[in-house]
Every structure is written in structure tokens, then in C-alpha cells.
Amino acid sequence: MRNTTVLAVAIVIAALSQFCLADDHTTNLVNAARELRARYLNDPHRPTWHFMAPEGVCFPFDPQGCVFWKGKYHLFYAIQVKGKGSWGHASSIDLVHWVHHPVPLTIAPGDPEAHVFAGGALINLQGVPTMIYHGLHSGTCIATSNDDDLIRWTKAPQNPVIRQPMKGDPNHGRYHVWDTCGWVRNGVYYSISGDHPGRPPATDGDIAYLFRSRDLVNWEYMHPFYKSDRRWTPADEDCSCPDFFQLGNKHVLMFISHTQGTQYYIGRYEDDRFYPEQHGKMNWPGGPVFANDSLVDDKGRRIMWAWACESREAETQRATGWSGVMTMPRVLSLGENGTMRINPPAELARLRMNSRRQKDLVVADGDAVTLDGIAGDSLELSLEVDLGEASEFGVKVRCAPDGTEETVILCDITAGVLKIDSTQSSLSEDIFQPFPYPQAAYFPKKVRQSKDIRVQEAPFQVQPGESLKLRIFLDRSVLEVFANGRQCVTQRIYPSRADSKQIRFFCKGGAATVRSLQAWDMASANGS
Template sequence: MADDHIRDPHLPEVHLRPPANWINDPNGLVHHDGWYHVFFQHNPQAPTHDRVHWGHYRSRDLLRWEPQPLALTPELGRPDEDGCFSGNAVSHEGRITAFYSAHRVGHPWQPVAAADSGPDGSTFVKRPQLLVADPPSGVTTFRDPYVWRDGDRWRMLVGAGCADGDGAALSYTSQDLAEWTYDGPLHRRADAAPSDSGIRTGEAWECPQLAVYEDGRALLLTSAWYQRTGPSHVVAWNGHRDSGDFRFGTATRFDHGPDFYAPALMRAPGGRWLLWGWSWEARDESCAKEAGWAGVLTVPRELTLRADGSPHQAPARELDGLRTSTWLKATRAQCGTTSVLGSVGPAADITVRVGFAGDTAWGLRIMCGTGSADHDDAGYLDLEIRDGALTVDRGHASADARAHVGAYRMPLPELVPDGEVELRIILDHSIAEIFSGSGEALTLRFYPAQCESWTLVSRGLASDAVDVTVTAHELRTPDAATAG
């Protein structure tokens, strides 16, 4: 969300971020004393990842966010003097306790530190002693604590890479949030070879997060990191409780886009699991320096489990409170034809339902600006359904040659003859978050020449007619929204 003095057309309106400079991982997501608190990695001085602090917003309704003072600041002479890196937070005994990675340049691992807030959760005092000063033997990468209440004790995961090549989520327990005992890995696995059919899971695991559901099922999220190339993608592990601990099975890709990383969980009132992720810039670093900002948090997502234990993602229901200026269009897409469905503002929430006959193919072109179906000089994003998947191609979406290109596939298991596919697309200037009705997600960034409006164009790709219904809502800025 931006202040009025920033006029960058690529700066999102409804996605949470500070007005300027750097943001990366969401941290410390917690509901405390009637407020949703979202902390995040933030460099308040420049749009670069350097000496990061913890920025902080809070909200009553997940729509309107109030900026708060910086929660954590690196301090010379302390273990965090080069950065207060990622972690999480809990609400306990009338205060928020934040757990974070204390970063020192040149140190191969990041010890676990903590800070406690006052009653309102707006200011923090760091604890004088580290909670975990050194990693266990055989661990070469160590960072990003995640703490939660498990029955009569507290538990903590820390992301790790091991000398034997395994990535791991290491487990600790505590009775008082102060003294911690190492229990061993909660889960670990070696990275798959590039030639293997299995999903790659990383040489080290960053930002481990665990959601435990009432029926005993669990979902572990880990962010795959590589020594040579750094952050890569997010892995979901379905699991369950087993004799008081957890067992995990299948690994799947959590988000199928190129620009999603380090998601963080929040246990919301009513038992919902909410999640925010970091969407980095898909352009050269020089672009971010020119713009004066880099990175954005995704919209909050509701995280549930499907029957097989795999994750189901959808935008949080509160996002409906930002909708305005709705229109609906139904059409039949004939083979080889294109037709304009309508236009919508730069921040939009679009639902598309596509009913197929025998041939399961259809395309949606999201054009920058208004115009005819053939006028695509200003750039466009192409979505194409066929062969059991959605392919999103941003090769023509950005005006600046320094922006990244590529096409990305999201599986659509519901795509069958005589079936229906539903897509929900959250567009916001330079970010698209796309969700399928079956709960898959794909996030990507792009930078069109201007972002005053989008025009939706239907493309008939099937050999027979396809029924298409589009419901489009413009999204108002959160400051103008009515509380839900």
C-alpha cells in the first residue's frame, strides 16, 4: 500500500508493503488483543537487502493496516548487528514474543534471539541472552525459528542444511519460552537430483512453518535454498500426528509461479490458518534502485487441506470487502475467435468459469490498457488452459527489457471433458496471484508500460465451443475500504 506521493505505476495498491525501500519475508504473524499483526523483513534506508529490520503493520479486519514503529533494529555489538532476520511470534501472557535470526556477516549460521513487546504489541525489548547460540553438530546452515504451542509445551522449528546434504527442519522444546532443548530433526531429506522426477526440496530449508489441524493432519512448509543460487521455491509436505510427533509423506510444490517465497502462517480466530508470502521483484536490481522500492507481500490466503492432505489455497474471505464496480459477462468461445470481455481497473479481483465440451482448451489474454482484441502493443499476459494445466506466459507483459520473462504451468486436475474449471485472478499493477478452484496457486510479477486498466480478451482454442463466464470486480485501496 502506497502513500500518495509515490506515483510509480508498478507499485501495488492492495498488497501490503511499506511506502518505499526493501521488503522481503513476512515474519511474526500473530493475532494479539484483537489485532492482526504482520511483521516483515525491511530495510528502511534503501531498496536493497542490507541490514534488515522488522517492519510492522497491524489491522482489525485484514483490510485497513496501521503502520507501527519498527519492531526490531540491528544493534552494533550485538549478535544481530548486521540484521534481524526471519522468525515468528506468539501471543502469550499479555504480550507478543518475537523469535528471530540474529545475523552477523561472515558467520555461517544465525543464532536464535527473542524480544518481548509491551501489552499493545507495538514496541519490543530484546532479551539479553540468545535462546539457541549454536547449531547442532553436523548442521552447516541454521536460521528462521518458528514457535508454536503444542499441548503443555512450546515447540520450535529451525530451518537447516546438514553436512551430509540433507535439508531439515530441526525441532526444539521448551516449557517457558526461554530454555530450549534440541530434540532432533522433525523432518529431513536430501535434495533430488535435477534429472529425477521428484520435486527438488533444496540443499537447505529456510522458514519452516507448521500448520496442525483439528483432525491431526498437518502441513509442513519449507522454502528451498541453494548455496550457489539462493532462494528458489516453496515445498509443502503433507503429514499427520503419530504417537505425539509428526510423520510427513509426499512433497509438492506449494506455489507454481516464479515469484513466491518464504510464506509465513498465522493461526487466526476461529481456527483458520492464514498465510502471507513474499513476492520478489522479477527485474534487474537496477530497476528497483531506480524505483526506490522492492518486494511485496501477497494477499492473505486461507490454507486448508484437501482429502489427500495436500494444501488448498484461496484468497482470505476478507478480501471481498475491497470489491467495487462489478461487471459480469457470459460468452461462447468459438474455435479460432477472439472477443473482448470487458475492462477493469489496475487492481482487480476476477473470477473466470469455463465449461468445456470434448476439447479442453481455452485462452485468456490480459491486455494492458483498453482497446480491441488485436491491439496488444502495450503488452499482455497470456493464460492458456490445455493438457491438464494452466500455462501463464509473461513474455509480452513487460515494457522494460530488464524484466524477467518465461511461461509457468499450474496443474488443473479438474480439467476433464464435459467439466468446468474455475480461476480466480488477483491483479494489482505488477503482480498477479492466480488460484484454481481445486486450490492450486501461481504467483508472478510483470511490468507493463502503464497500469491504468486491464482488458480481458477471450481466445477460442478448442475445436468446439466453450462456455465462459467472467465476474470482474475493481478493488479499492484498503484505506478506502469498509471494515468487514
């Protein structure tokens, strides 16, 4: 009996020890989570309402496979899981508040691909959400959703459905298999693959290759989908992260080149070919806007996101414990003249607080007017300006009281440009705004081929008799400026001073009148 009792006590003690070890592990996780959350909440540069990775340094952070399904916006995005390129997933019912879900696509033993790279979403002929993506060192791959919340996915056992041609293959040197997107037309699946620099066949600038299929498994190569024109893009550009969609009575191919960032063609889609008629950009030298993707929602709106790359050195990113920020969602449409219109979605108004209004504020030639009662690092400003005889009108944000830090938004009417000048945005020395290669702040300095460009300039013409309408969004280190619904410029800024929050107006060449000014503080939508 004694031996039995001793054994029973020993078993209980062992079990309690294991319980305590497990409990200690959970406690450590909880404490670490609290410590990380406190660090994030106290970080003056971490955005509070832009979509972000929930934790960790994400490089890359491309939006992928965006789709609206069963009343929800689904945003998939590039993350890294144990060193493998994967996709994260979040969903929202309002474009503002997001719920993060388990990782839907990563690399498992036996998968043919080494990493899950860029791709898009389509609804297959059976009505099931389907992802088409590039599997590194493998080819184009397919995955289908197992549930309407898009939580669980199954990769096609036939992957890669379009094999990357290797040396010795019959199709080697005929086409590239790289970043992809897909769509359905007249009961047939189509996919385009962008071009990968350095692979055969050699390309003269950006190009995409068209494939088609009846069943998503057996694909036929057709021909080049489009060929670029040197009047628009240099010969060293590629077509990566392609996103092809109808917009109004035209079609749009939005893509990145690794050297330039996000850009697009507007044109005709005829006879299984795309004929670009216009070219535009969403990033200019010194800007951070890189990979992109979009969806169409139940209101018929085309909504896009892009990765707004960090402009801080990799060491700083790793030390803070985070990176990976999307631009705010942008609603795309075509104007009456067939050019791109870019506007914020109405849903962002849900974040507005503490409304302030001013009107008929005269800004004299050469003056700088500091706004009274309007300041901060998380704001929306909406203003309409009668330019009068002014040749330039500008807004300075995140200004230190003594002017040692400031970021300048300038509309140069004579030159026809909209600028963000971040030359004095920060006293910190770890800022780098690279061009070419907008993502290059993360690159080791010894391999960089980029220059540090502090003035980003985008084309923007104010028409005769037209007022200037600016919508300016600040979210700590993110600045986005919309001008008359026709242009949008984005920048990352990192003021070092806690008091760099003032707002100032200025103009040159004549007086201007701010006919209306509205300002709101923006509520936080991020949990950390």
C-alpha cells in the same frame, strides 16, 4: 541597561534562527514526503491494494511472526534499517486496510546478533505474544511483547537461547541453527531450525532440527524433525523460513528453499517427529513467490502471505524508490482428499466497485473474444467455464489493443497444467524472471546463476465433468490466479503501455462456454 537590551535581542535573534533552521528542516521533510507520495501515486506499476512496505526498497521482504491478537491481524516483515536486517510491523482489523507501526525489532548496541532474520510467533505459557527468530552470527533469539498492540518488544537478556555452534563447540557439526519457528504443545515449547547451505553437518536436501524447552531459555536439542525425499525436492534445496502448523487432521510444514521458493509438506506429527506424506509448491520456475508466514485467526482460518519478489532489475527498483510486495492473503484448508485448498479471503470483497456481469458467452475454437466494458489494471474477475470439447481455455489480461503486450493465463486440460505466460507482458527491457533463485532479479548480473523463465507452469487437473472456476486478481504489477480452490499461481508483470488494459478469452480444440462472468474494479487500500 543598553547592554542588557542588546544581549536580550541577540538571544531572541539566535533563538529565532534556530527555530527557522528547525522549521526549514521540517518543511524540507514535508516537501520530500509530498514529492515521494506523488511519485508513488503516479507509478503505473506500484500496487494499490496489496500489502507493501510504506517506502523504500526492501530486500528481503519476508513476512515474519504473523499473529492474530486481541482482534487484530499483525503482519511483521523484513526490512533494512541502516543496513541492518530488522522487522517492520503493521496491523489490520479486516485484512485489507493496514496501519503501519514503529519498527519493533532491530539491532541495538550490545545485541549479540548482527541482523534480525526469519522467525515466527507463539503465545507463551503466560499468555504473552512472543517472537522466536534467528539472530545472524548468534543463534535463536526470543523477544516478548510489552503491550497488547504489539508495539514495544523486549529481547531476552539470555539471547541467543540456542547458540549457533561454532568450530570447536561440542555441538558443531551436529545440527544447524538457522531460520526458525516455534509452538507450544502439552506445556512444552518446541522450535525447529532449518538448514543453512554450506554449514556442517552436510545435508542431503532440506531438513529441520527439533529443540524443546520448559522456559524458552534453556533448550535441549532432540533430533532431526524430518528428512526430505528426493522424489519431491532436489539435493541442493534448503529449509528456510519454516512455518509448522496443524491444518485439519494433518500438519503442514511450509518453507522455502532459496533455489525454488515457497513450498510445503502435508503429513503426520507423531512422537516429536514430522512424517511428510505429500509435497506441494506455491512457486514454479519463473515465479516470484518466495518467503512465507501464516497465522490462525479468531474464525479458525489459516491465513498466509508470501513475498512476491520484483521481476525488475535492481537499478530500476532503486530508481523507483520502492519494492516489497506481499501476495494477497490466502486462506488454506484441507480438501476431503487431504490435499491443499487455497482461496482468497472473503474480506477482499470490500474493495469491489462497479460490478459487471455477463453469462453464456460462447468462445469458438481458435477465436479470441475481447470483452466489452471490462478492462483495467486493478480488477477481480470471477468466471465459471463449461469447457465442452476444448483442450485449452485461456484469459489474456493487460492486453494492448494491437496485441504487442499481453499476459496469458492458460488452462491446458490435456497436459494438466495452469500457466502464466509473460513472454509478451512488457516491451520494457529491464524485466528478469529468474530461476533458480526467485529473488535474483536484484542480484548483480555478474553473479547471477539464474535463467530468465517467462512461462510459469503449475500442475492442475480439471476433473471429468467439472467446470473451470477461475478467480483472477490484477493489481497493476501483481497478477494472482486461483483455480477451483486447488491451485494458485502468481506473477509480476510490468506492461509499458498505458493502454494495455484489455481482457480477452480464447480456447483451442473445441468451443467453450463462459457460463458466468463477474468483474469488479478494485478500490485502492494503500495510502500511497
